[in-house]
Amino acid sequence: MTSAKTPYLTIQNLTKKFGDFTALDDISLDVYENEFVCFLGPSGCGKTTLLRAIAGLDIQTYGTVIQDEIDISALPSSERDFGIVFQSYALFPNLTVHKNIAYGLENRKMPKSEILTRVKELLELVGLPDQGDKYPAQLSGGQQQRVALARAMATSPGLLLLDEPLSALDARVRVHLRSEIKDLQRRLGVTTIMVTHDQEEALTMADRIVVMNQGIIDQVGTPEEIYRSPRTDFVADFIGTMNFMPGCVVKKGHVLVGATTLACDTNGFDKGDLVNVAIRPEDINAQDISDKDSADNTLAATIDSMEFLGSFYRATLAKGLFGGDLNSDHLLADFSINLVRRKNVLPNSNLKVAFPKDLIRLYPVTS
Amino acid sequence: MTGVTLSANERVLVKPKLSRDDWQMRSVMIGIGVLLLIGIILPLYTMLSKSFENKDGDFIGLANFNEYFSTPALFYSGVNSLTISIIATVIVLSTAFLYAYALTRTCMPFKWFFKLVAIIPLLTPSLLGGISLIYWFGNQGVIKDLLLGNTVYGPIGITIGSSYWVFPHALMIVITALSITDARLYEAAEALRTSKVKIFFTVTLPGCKYGLISAAFVIFTLVFTDFGVPKVIGGNYNMLATDIYKQVIGQQNFQMGAVVSVILLFPAVIAFTVDRIVQRKQVALLSSRAVPYQPKPSNGRDYTMFVFCLVVAIFIIAMLGMAQYAALVKFWPYNLTLALDNYNFDVMDGGGWEAFWNSIDLAVYTALFGTIIVFIGAYLMEKGRGFKTGRTAFHMVAITPLAVPGMVLGLAYIFFFNHPANPLNFLYGTMTILVIVTVVHFYTVSHLTAVTALKQMDNEFESVSASLKAPFYKTFTRVTVPVCLPAVFDISIYLFLNAMTTVSAVIFLYSSDTTLASVAVLNMDDAGDTAPAAAMAMMIAYTCAAVRIGHVLLTRGISKTTQAWRGH
Numbered sequence: 001m002t003s004a005k006t007p008y009l010t011i012q013n014l015t016k017k018f019g020d021f022t023a024l025d026d027i028s029l030d031v032y033e034n035e036f037v038c039f040l041g042p043s044g045c046g047k048t049t050l051l052r053a054i055a056g057l058d059i060q061t062y063g064t065v066i067q068d069e070i071d072i073s074a075l076p077s078s079e080r081d082f083g084i085v086f087q088s089y090a091l092f093p094n095l096t097v098h099k100n101i102a103y104g105l106e107n108r109k110m111p112k113s114e115i116l117t118r119v120k121e122l123l124e125l126v127g128l129p130d131q132g133d134k135y136p137a138q139l140s141g142g143q144q145q146r147v148a149l150a151r152a153m154a155t156s157p158g159l160l161l162l163d164e165p166l167s168a169l170d171a172r173v174r175v176h177l178r179s180e181i182k183d184l185q186r187r188l189g190v191t192t193i194m195v196t197h198d199q200e201e202a203l204t205m206a207d208r209i210v211v212m213n214q215g216i217i218d219q220v221g222t223p224e225e226i227y228r229s230p231r232t233d234f235v236a237d238f239i240g241t242m243n244f245m246p247g248c249v250v251k252k253g254h255v256l257v258g259a260t261t262l263a264c265d266t267n268g269f270d271k272g273d274l275v276n277v278a279i280r281p282e283d284i285n286a287q288d289i290s291d292k293d294s295a296d297n298t299l300a301a302t303i304d305s306m307e308f309l310g311s312f313y314r315a316t317l318a319k320g321l322f323g324g325d326l327n328s329d330h331l332l333a334d335f336s337i338n339l340v341r342r343k344n345v346l347p348n349s350n351l352k353v354a355f356p357k358d359l360i361r362l363y364p365v366t367s
Numbered sequence: 368m369t370g371v372t373l374s375a376n377e378r379v380l381v382k383p384k385l386s387r388d389d390w391q392m393r394s395v396m397i398g399i400g401v402l403l404l405i406g407i408i409l410p411l412y413t414m415l416s417k418s419f420e421n422k423d424g425d426f427i428g429l430a431n432f433n434e435y436f437s438t439p440a441l442f443y444s445g446v447n448s449l450t451i452s453i454i455a456t457v458i459v460l461s462t463a464f465l466y467a468y469a470l471t472r473t474c475m476p477f478k479w480f481f482k483l484v485a486i487i488p489l490l491t492p493s494l495l496g497g498i499s500l501i502y503w504f505g506n507q508g509v510i511k512d513l514l515l516g517n518t519v520y521g522p523i524g525i526t527i528g529s530s531y532w533v534f535p536h537a538l539m540i541v542i543t544a545l546s547i548t549d550a551r552l553y554e555a556a557e558a559l560r561t562s563k564v565k566i567f568f569t570v571t572l573p574g575c576k577y578g579l580i581s582a583a584f585v586i587f588t589l590v591f592t593d594f595g596v597p598k599v600i601g602g603n604y605n606m607l608a609t610d611i612y613k614q615v616i617g618q619q620n621f622q623m624g625a626v627v628s629v630i631l632l633f634p635a636v637i638a639f640t641v642d643r644i645v646q647r648k649q650v651a652l653l654s655s656r657a658v659p660y661q662p663k664p665s666n667g668r669d670y671t672m673f674v675f676c677l678v679v680a681i682f683i684i685a686m687l688g689m690a691q692y693a694a695l696v697k698f699w700p701y702n703l704t705l706a707l708d709n710y711n712f713d714v715m716d717g718g719g720w721e722a723f724w725n726s727i728d729l730a731v732y733t734a735l736f737g738t739i740i741v742f743i744g745a746y747l748m749e750k751g752r753g754f755k756t757g758r759t760a761f762h763m764v765a766i767t768p769l770a771v772p773g774m775v776l777g778l779a780y781i782f783f784f785n786h787p788a789n790p791l792n793f794l795y796g797t798m799t800i801l802v803i804v805t806v807v808h809f810y811t812v813s814h815l816t817a818v819t820a821l822k823q824m825d826n827e828f829e830s831v832s833a834s835l836k837a838p839f840y841k842t843f844t845r846v847t848v849p850v851c852l853p854a855v856f857d858i859s860i861y862l863f864l865n866a867m868t869t870v871s872a873v874i875f876l877y878s879s880d881t882t883l884a885s886v887a888v889l890n891m892d893d894a895g896d897t898a899p900a901a902a903m904a905m906m907i908a909y910t911c912a913a914v915r916i917g918h919v920l921l922t923r924g925i926s927k928t929t930q931a932w933r934g935h
Contacts (some may be wrong), residue, residue, distance in 0.1 A: 015378070057752075057830050062378040076386030076752075077833035084834045090827035092842075094849045094932050104835030135932035155835065 008033040014063030023049045025215040038202040041212035083152030087164040089144045091136040098132035104155045122150040142173040162194035233363040247277040258322025263296040264360035276363040283359040284333035287352040297355040388839045396747035406807040410779035418625035431626045444605035452591040467541040469672035474664040484680040488532045490911035492868040492885045495904040496531035497599030499689040520602030528596040533589045537582040544578020550660040584638035592772030594871045628775040639770035694902035709902040717891040718882030726884035730866035734859040737806040745817035769811035773871025796878035813858045820854030860918045
């Protein structure tokens, strides 16, 4: 890496074992100051384990964690500098909102009047200025999570850890709180790590996403990088939707899928390599059947069925698109409402689809 | 990423540094663990080794056991205990099942009344049933002809008396088992047009199978190890628990007492093990999404059940009622005028009113110190971080007392604390040792109640507190205890009631200064003062009832003042 910045948090060769099970396998990662990083992956991938290791709640078996140039690898939670928000909110039920937020401040021997001002400030920050005297049970889920956030931020920690903070909330509240948390993080500039299994959450909130799978990091990158250039077929499949077709590199710049040769970038592969040919549904373009200038990678397709998804249709293309003995090619293609209306696309109708050369990605076949 | 990959054997294990909280939590937990070790494990060990020794303390292997099994009188009391326990288990289990079924699965009227009546035996010493039976069926009993010439002093009396007092213990388990059902199972069965009988055998019974097994073992163990009932109404019919008493108190044969204790320990340990396994399976049946079952009225079934429950209720009330009546009657059966003469305990042998006040002291101390120790211990075990071995060991020790019958525990205490070489010898004969033995005797149920309440609390409370740099005792006092207050009161009331009514463990340990009400009942009955014994048993019952009512009011008050944050 050529980055001149020093990372705020460095994780080196971190391994966590639970008995014989390896939950995290030799993880290394840098997080920079003011950054919003998301750990994204399916359940059981180790993302929460990694967060808990960073927090010192479940200390790793091997490896180092350095925060703000201090080696905190073996320190207990109470000697680390972080604020944490859990999916369950974990608000103290018998204390008012005010007392919940003040809880950490009292332990710093802060004078009462200062605590009062600080709590007021925090309540305003999270948009709950008049709710200080209520108990958590009297608030909605979204409000409770804001209180939890205020409590975590009260002591101005250097690192904010969010463990699936939005997963217990309604879809609508979730979307709303998503932008609020992001906004708050930007204003306060606190280095933040959030664990989530929701790709949309990660894509919209994170500066960088760490995609994890089975205890290892598959890819680290900005949301665009992760979505546009997934490094592995797992990332490609997990984030967004991806069509996969078995293929074989026939010569430089060309792969054979079924009986059809597609032009694409074959960098990193040799002739004769078996590959997984991948393309996203929204990257498959519909063209008029009469289009004369049929470019590379254009095929005549029949629509098998269509699924209405609000702003667009997801069409399943009929089998046999690529010819040959390729039978599993149930391709998905997204068509905008506009296009469907204009071209009168219906199940069983025919149209030409193009597979843009630059948007096709190849992945090695994993046995 | 520039991290250097190291091979597995080059990597250095991270040794987590312990925080101050960790140190404090672990030391307090170990402290309580050591207390438990002294309170249960060491005495048990001493008793076990005693059973392999002769009178001079030399190791003689299994000789004592050989002697036991070759003495027919002793051997037969084991057979007797087994017989009575099996019969009582069958009777109580079927009664408790029907009673619980009526309460949970029918629309029988006056359920509140039947619930109330069912807990009466919990408020009285087990001896009370025996005393009542004497007045109903004894030599001068009111309806002794119903026994067709058989005597109540013996297996019949023991069976009825035991059934009376273990009934609520079994009932509560079966009610819980029947309550945790999913109404949707029944809806599905009905939608599939299953007959009522088939639903009962394919849905209802399998659903509460584990509860029934658990209840059966509880009944068996309680009856098998009970001392009070056979002592009062057993006559010449010997049981294991009364044998220990006779061997130790009567013949001062401590070695044989230890042998009988070991034998008494066996079925209790088996029952305990089975119960542990079953409890674990029962939990797995629970799903948080289950829809509670709402019974629909069905006249035939509801009224049959009503009549059945009424019969059981009348039986329970008759036991309590007769004890009360006998306590008030001047001179049974010749002068039936009512008076308070029998409450004039100070003119009788057995301990007098002092015994009653001693019992109150014991109950208060047991409830107070017991609750504090049990709850703190459970908290540290449940919410501590790391130190898995220590926490598991603590749990093992904490659940051991449940497998140890009171008689065995009491005898083990004699061996351990009365040993001249024991530095704790000074405790012998004091109120302190009575408090210790009572707390230990009832430790497990209290511990499990606390653990259940603590498990319902979000584990992340401790994580959040650590991140906020709050010491654990702050979170414990400000959050954990207030939130768990209902459970804390449940534990203290449980300890109080049991301390008031228990006989088995304390019978070996009281001194002339620390006679207890329940012991006084036994001694007065032994001396032929049956009516004053009944009166003293009733004093215990009044106290327990009053405390119980106070507990209900207190709980109600708490739930009112904390409604704002409990949310319902």
